[in-house]
Amino acid sequence: MKLFHLTFLTLLIPLTIKAQTSPTRGMQYDPENALYWKISNDSENLYIQLYKNEYAHKINQPGGVWFFFNPKGQRDTVAVPALQYPIYKQPMNLDVMAVYHFKDITNGELPKYNAYGILTEGKLEEKEGTSFWNKNHLVYSSSLTIPLQYIQTGGSKLAIQILLKGRRIVPLPPGAVSPILISTPTEKEVDDMLYATDIWTHCWIDYEIR
Incomplete structure (x- = not known):
């Protein structure tokens, strides 16, 4: 019996450790952006965490990654507070963000x-043993801390859009398709990665500040 217990514990401990260290634990999966997210708040700040291990090449592209915060809880991005992180830099610079329409803050990098208490942290790493074109070749993780005073106007509802533009500065025209889909075929793995980074993807999150 003692031997059985010892064997059982030996098998259980690695599983327990793995569960405790899972980078996506407690996060929601967004299939449109192919990433995990978690949003929370306290009395002063909004906290956003992202984890992307599928086509994370999209993170370091000219279109950038955008966060829109509609303080009325409406799914509208016109003239609402917006944060871009990371922004496109060569070489990649994860120490810089850009903000727009934040209350009492000048638009720009x-x-x-900074003096406003807006904090961004990010990390983009290669996964060993994978090729450049593999969809899991890069892993991206980031966290944002945003004081509520800059994005909230008194209500408790907040509509948040996470937009990944990839290589495109502007979206495809209505009815158009990505040129990747009509180009000369190469290897499917290559085509899939190029297409994933060529289109805009987004999700809306209806969040209530508590």
């Missing part, structure tokens, strides 16, 4: 440590 900010360092990740």
